[in-house]
Amino acid sequence: RKEVEQDPGPFNVPEGATVAFNCTYSNSASQSFFWYRQDCRKEPKLLMSVYSSGNEDGRFTAQLNRASQYISLLIRDSKLSDSATYLCVGYNYGQNFVFGPGTRLSVLP
């Protein structure tokens, strides 16, 4: 079983839709979590960190449920420019980062 698992998608949604991605992790010792965005044939870039209390950055909301070992990313009012692959990442101090395989999103006009 992979340490970080994601639904690979693709998620095809119309502009303006709300879309949610889920991620589960198996290592209960993981202490920090992140969502990275990766455009086609480009490097990953940090989208947002995920805090236990949940956090929001504009149209993006991230949630962490430690009891269920579950992380989510909600995108509201999807834009064409949101089309990308979204990587869920866990970090365990001293053991480095573990990346999920990514969820591909296509926002359609």
Place this chain on the structure above:
Amino acid sequence: NAGVTQTPKFQVLKTGQSMTLQCAQDMNHNSMYWYRQDPGMGLRLIYYSASEGTTDKGEVPNGYNVSRLNKREFSLRLESAAPSQTSVYFCASRVNTDTQYFGPGTRLTVL
């Protein structure tokens, strides 16, 4: 401020050839990483260097060696390339916060 740079951007090798992938960062970061990315697999850590002068194996180190030449540079060497090493290779760096900054990647094909 270029961030993280990698050379070359593309490379084609024949089985058994050797090559070195170069990575440099100008952000004065302590930690540097080498990952490979294969379809459906996500990024997998090959080697990392927590600070200048130290290197450690990651999840998939076999077939690779690394050198942390100084604080700025972290190179990855394939001594005898194999088709299974066909992949996209990303270098990344990190200071004491949790954020990693990635280079643009090297697309390697081994025939």
